[in-house]
Amino acid sequence: MKRKLIWRKAPHTEAKHKILDYYLKAWIPKLGTWNERILIIDGFAGPGEYADCKPGSPVVILDIVTNHVLRNRIGKIGVFLIEGNNDRANHLEDLLIRRYSPLRAGESIYELNEGKTVFAVIKGKFSATLEEMLDITQTHGVSLPPCFAFIDPFGPSGIPMELISGLMKCTKAEILINFPVDSVNRFLGTPAYENTLDALYGCKNWRKLRMMKGVERRRRLRELYISQLKANAGAEYTLHFTMRNARNRELYYLIFATKHWHGLDIMKQAMWKIAPDGSFQFSDYTHSPEQPWLFPLEPDWEELAGLIWKHFRGQEAVPPGEIERWTVIETIYASNHVRRALTLLEEKGKLCKYEAAYSGRGWIKLAPYKKKGAFPNGKVVVDFSAD
Structure with missing residues (x-):
């Protein structure tokens, strides 16, 4: 036919x-x-x-x-x-x-x-x-x-x-x-x-x-x-x-x-x-463009924050890029989800962050980075608490 x-x-x-x-x-x-x-x-x-x-x-x-x-x-x-x-x-x-x-x-x-x-x-x-x-x-x-x-x-x-x-x-x-x-x-x-x-x-x-x-x-x-x-x-x-x-x-x-x-x-x-x-x-069965969700769906930020902390707990001078890479490869989440999850951990006292400079041997921590909710790649590193 x-x-x-x-x-x-x-x-x-x-x-x-x-x-x-x-x-x-x-x-x-x-x-x-x-x-x-x-x-x-x-x-x-x-x-x-x-x-x-x-x-x-x-x-x-x-x-x-x-x-x-x-x-x-x-x-x-x-x-x-x-x-x-x-x-x-x-x-x-x-x-x-x-x-x-x-x-x-x-x-x-x-x-x-x-x-x-x-x-x-x-x-x-x-x-x-x-x-x-x-x-x-x-x-x-x-x-x-x-x-x-x-x-x-x-x-x-x-x-x-x-x-x-x-x-x-x-x-x-x-x-x-x-x-x-x-x-x-x-x-x-x-x-x-x-x-x-x-x-x-x-x-x-x-x-x-x-x-x-x-x-x-x-x-x-x-x-x-x-x-x-x-x-x-x-x-x-x-x-x-x-x-x-x-x-x-x-x-x-x-x-x-x-x-x-x-x-x-x-x-x-x-x-x-x-x-x-x-x-x-x-x-197609559940698709209904005329009836959008009353509450927009979004990632489970608490779950991602928990996964990140469980993996990196106790580690120091971790660049945000490394956290993003691990998240993309090992979880269902994407790199653009990481900042909000890190912000949750920051609010709970599970991490500290520092201005940093890179040397041939790795990242060198400088002064504490005080801007809340910001984790710019190439500028800061993160210390995770052990408990």
């Missing part, structure tokens, strides 16, 4: 695109100001819009790139929009021409921002396109520029672990991938899908999960995929966000993978904006 050219945008898709938006707005200046070129890949770009006239991921990405407040300070940005359905790819290209009035630089290649932004609508399957890109870089002995890939397929086909690993092994490569757990779970016992799932995972270990059921099986399917990203793709840090449909059924996990804790921090901050209770999930 032929798929629709465009369709309505579900609330969970809107939430997914907001995570993409929040992340790229922070990722672009962080990488773009220190590198001549950066690359963004949309692996399953679609037609670019929905039946209700809401933007698709290519428009979300290009709007951020072209309108970023720091665009003049950022180097060249390439955007590869890959779509395997010709009708959708043609619709996407026509839409982008009408929306941005770009200069044509080649077949389906266009320029914006006086040549500082180049985007290409690539009419082909994601797996074949990525394989060709990686082959070219290997043949010529070059690597891709710092890269972010948004990989949002309709099902488990066409996203083999071998290619995801090849992309992740590029310098400063990060991915946000839709892991379609509902489809994977449904096809787990279907012989015709064995090769597809072998390719998805890059192993056959998923077959051991066939005898499991329910929530635990879905969790194990996710954890196996994440473990494969770490073992095969070299991902140091991962994060996942659950998307549920109108019946509150798990549809897919957005799985983020990176090699640097700063990337993890940016994505955590993006996901916290969509799930301010720290649940890292979104459900």
